[in-house]
Amino acid sequence: MWCKEYSNGTDVVWYFKNIDNKLIPDTRQLLQTYSNVPPEEVLPHINKIRDKAWKIRSHMCTGQGIFLIPSMPGHPQHSTILSRLKNGATLVDVGTFIGQDLRQLVVDGAPSNNMYAVDIVNHWDTGYEMYRDRDNFHAHYIECDILKPNPALKELNGKMDIIWITHVLHQWTWEGQVLAAKTLVDLSRVGTIVAGYQVGAIVAMFAPRTELMKGDSFLHDPESFARMWDEVGAETGSKWKTTGKLKTTDDMGWTPEDLPTKGRRILEFTAERVG
DSSP states (O other), X not given: OOSSOOOOOSOSTTOOSOOGGGXXXXXXXXXXXXXXXXXXXXXXXXXXXXXXXXXXXXXXXXXXXXXXXXXXXXXXXXXXXXXHHHTTOOEEEETOTTTXXXXXXXXXXXXXXXXXXXXXXXXXXXXXHHHTOTTTOOOEEEEOOTTSOOHHHHTTTTXXXXXXXXXXGGGSOHHHHHXXXXXXXXXXXXXXXXXXXXXXXSSOEEEOOOSSXXXXXXXXXXXXXXXXXXXXXXXXXXXXXXXXXXXXXXXHTOOGGXXXXXXXXXXXXXXEEXX
């Protein structure tokens, strides 16, 4: 859930002792060329960083090593996002974790000075350790809960051209997601793209709390996600054009163990503000 604390023990199903298989060639290349990690040190390095991040907050994506597979390069908006950033657009990464998607954008040629990153728990220094770029990565970090007022986040209202939000919205019920989406609306302006991924379902469903998800949540299919943004638009006086597609673990480059529950998929989405 979108909260500061989880159990830090490793005797949970979402902690994988070995995450070597999550190190895709592109991430290895990034660490060796951008971060200057020697090839023989890459595997020890990623495991050290994962364990340090786990002690801060034992989230599923940390335990499974999914953060080693940047999600933005596979998104249909990737080329648009990259082009806009190169031409001076602003971006905020909500639920940034260690900033892995932002680093990939920088490697792809985007400047980091117009990037902002938000999370409820601070892994930002761990990101600097992961990528060894404290002196040349200039994104701005804000630690905050997007469901609550925050002066630093409010400074970005109406200024964000791209809102990247991955594996965040599915942590709430429908009502909680509407509330979070209203914060995204505050950050946006006409032409803003909200894009990312979240856990979804073949058929939209209410999901009661489990050991992993510490509260109730709602898992969307593309149709329900569009309806939610229609509701958000009606309540905020904005208009949104929404597209979505359900992806399998194979599509994401994951293993079946990363999303074992029957009927679950990953929802790839874009919501563009058109009014």
